[in-house]
Amino acid sequence: MAAPVAAPEGIRRSGTVSRAFSAITANPVALKELRLRMRGWHSxxxxxxxxxxxxxxxxxxYAGIAASSSDVVQVGGAGSSLFTGLAAAVMATVALVVPGLVAPSVSGEREHGTLELLLATPVRPRGIVLAKLVAALAMVALLVLGCAPLFCIAYMxxxxxxxxxxxxxAFLAVGSSCLGAMGMLASVSLRRVAPATVVSYLAMLVLLAGPFVATFAWQDASSPESPVVTATGVQGALEAVSPVMGAQALMASNSACGVGGLVTPLVGSLAPGTFNTCDGPVQYxxxxxPLGTWQTWEATLAFDGVLAIASLGASLLVFTKRAFP
Amino acid sequence: MAGAPPVAVRAQALEKSFGAARALRGATFEVARGEVFGLVGPNGAGKTTLLMVLAGLCRPDAGWAEVAGANVATEAARLHRLVGYMPEHFGIYDSMTASEYLSFYASCYRIPRRKIERAVGDLLAVVGLVPKRDTTVGGLSRGMRQRLCLARSLVHDPEVLLLDEPASGLDPRARAELLELVVALGEMGKTVVLASQILAELAEVCTSFGILHEGSMASYGTAEELLGPGADLEGLFLCLTEAASDQEADEGGSAEDPSGEPRECALQHVGRAQERGDLQEELQDGNRGEQRWRRP
Structure with a gap:
């Protein structure tokens, strides 16, 4: 009898991805959420x-770049700056949108009296929570993909x-998941949409602004002269848990101008001729x-991932416990 | 016992509290398979809580219950496939069409996709909503929504239907249509537990009744067992609930009027000398909650 032959790695992987995709598309709650979201005028x-x-x-x-320079090298650097600017705009708007998308998902079902009917079906409570979160994040993915042509300009x-x-x-996906999971915790914990939405936005504000503002208390005021800047102690911890600092570090590592990549082309468009290249990328x-020295954005990514898993776990626990009193 | 109809719903000493409020206090009853069981009780009697417990949406603090052979506390997944539940107040997804609404719930019950379209068509025909299949649920009248929700509770062909005030808020015509549907379901062999405060409509539709008062089943049985010739459900209900309230006030004392006279109202409504003695005895023994009267 012939021994079973293991499927090649690529096929196995595609099978796993296919199963995961099927699990999402086979969940009727996720499909329902996506359809209903897209039907309203809100979307x-x-x-x-x-x-x-x-x-x-x-x-x-782009207008700033075009008006300020015809230098090929400079425009090449401007592509990086444009990408950074667009990335910052996308991250900021996604951070504003995610709590509003996730917070009403479960609390809205409860408020409108449809949750009881869902719970009376064989769909398990954790399936409902995961489906709602996936549907909200799919909407975020749609928003991001909608910007793809703009990113293509920067790429070209x-x-x-x-x-x-x-x-x-990766940074955007994990950050969105983290905010989404926090919003889901508020949604399963509170019975009404309005309080759940307010708490979700407050949580987002605390996560984004709290460590960022606190970082200034420990920050070295001087501009970095070295291309590698290492934060230690309290400042290091604050930067690791601050998505804003993580995003800034990510942009600085990829762009000649860091966050200035957003500002510089805009200034250039408003005042042609003022566009300048920057000194070069900085690694924060x-x-x-004991875990060694990490890129700041990687540390933030890890923290956001842990926070997302913890929030999602808490959401599942709370909802499962409350579903059947 | 040979020849006895199989039991579809069986509850024993169910207890449920929400904080300090005791919603169920030892409710015990049985419903035979194929019966349309009218669950009667005043506001706050515990009807909704009892139905939620039977639907597996609420865990009892004590006691146990089985619906279609599934234990409500330990076999929730199986129970949900065997039971159709229609709450008194339910939400709808306004932007779905009627057929999408049923299809969604059919997929929640994991009905194969190839069967869903046919099942949805059949259900819309049963509840008389075929012309509205592509109308958004938000555009349906209240009566139509109630019928659609009834169709939703039937989408997985459950053995037992639990309907909580299904006709509340409907105009007389819509109410009559909905109750006709319930009768038809009973004739199809479904076991229906129907909670309502409108006794007249229950008397028309139901084959057996249970009177729930302050979380206890004051009495239950078939129409013949509970109501003698010339008796009516409303009179029995008023008498039993009043007697039970007085007993509670007296902490288990005899069910007598303040004047000391026995509760003749109950006797008038049962109407037979034999039952006269049984009822009087049961009302006086202080064991309210698990009384069941049967004809000899």
Missing amino acids: AVLLTGYLCVVGAVGYLG LGGVGVREVLEFA TTDMG
């Missing part, structure tokens, strides 16, 4: 407004590689003690 307004904001940033940045200008794109995508790192 059209959200998508249009979001693309207008990011498109305006992209247009002004040069100065942006696949690695930068993947790093940005964080001393993680």
Whole structure:
């Protein structure tokens, strides 16, 4: 009898991905969420407004570049700056959108009296929570993918590689998941949509602004002269838990101008001739003690991942306990 | 016992509290398979809590219950496949069409996709909503929504239906149509537990009744067992609930009027000399909660 032959690694992987995709698409609650979200006028307004904001940033940045320089090398660096500016705009708007998408998901079902009917079906409580979160994050993915043509402009200008794109995508995915999981915890814990939404936005504000503001208390006021800046102690910890600092570090490592990549092209568009290239990328790192020294954005990514898992676990626990009193 | 109809719903000493409020206090009853069981009780009697416990949406603090052979506390997944539940107040997804609404719940019950379309068509025909299949649920009248929700509770062809005030808030015509549906379901062999405060409509539809008062089943049985010739459900209900309240006030004392006279109202409504003695005895023994009267 012939021994079973293991499937090649690529096939196994694609099978796993296929099963995961099937699990999502086979969940009727996730499909229902996606359909109902797209049917309301809210989604059209959200998508249009979001693309207008990011498109305006992209247009002004590109116009600034075009008006200020014809130098090929400079424009190549500007591609990187445009990418950074667009990435910052996308991350900021996604942070504003995610709590609003996730917070009403379970609390809304409860408020409208549809949750009881869902719970009376064989769909398990954890299936409901996961489906709602996946549907909300799928909406975020749609928003991000809607900006793809703008990112293509930056890519074609040069100065942006696949690695930068993947790093940005990973940072955005984990950050969105973290905010989404926190919003889900509020949604399963509170019975009404309005309090759940307020608490979700407060949690987002605390996560984004808290460590960022606190970092200034420990920050060295001088500009970095070295291309590698390592934060230690309390400042290192604060930077590791601050998504804003993590995003800044990610942009600084990829762009000649860091966060200035957003500002510089905009200034250039408003005042042609003032566009300048920057000194070069800066690597922000964080001393993680026994874990060694990490890139700051990697440390933030890890922290956001842990926070997302913890929030999701708490959401599942709370909802499962409350589903059947 | 040979020849006895199989039991579809069986509850024994169910207890449920929400904080300090005791919603169920030892409710015990049985419903035979194929019966349309009318669950009667005043506001706050515990009807909704009892139905939620039977639907597996609420765990009892004490006691046990089985619905279609599934234990409500330990076999929730199986129970949900065997039971159709329609709450009194339910939400809808306004932007779904009627057929999408049923299809969604059918997929929640993991009905194969190839069967869903046919099942949805059949259900819409049963509840008379075929012309509205592509109308958004938000655009349906209240009566139509109630019928659609009834169809939703049937989407997985359950053995037992638990309907909580299904006709509340409907105009007389819509109410009559909905109750006709319930009768038809009973004739199809479904076991239906129907909670309502409108006794007249229950008397028309149900084959057996249970009177729930302050979390206890004051009495239950078939229409013949509970109501003698010339008796009516409303009179029995008023008498039993009043007697039970007085007993509670007296902490188990005899069910007598303040004047000391026995509760003649109950006797009038049962109407037979034999039952006259049984009822009087049961009302006086202080064991309210698990009384069941049967004809000899």
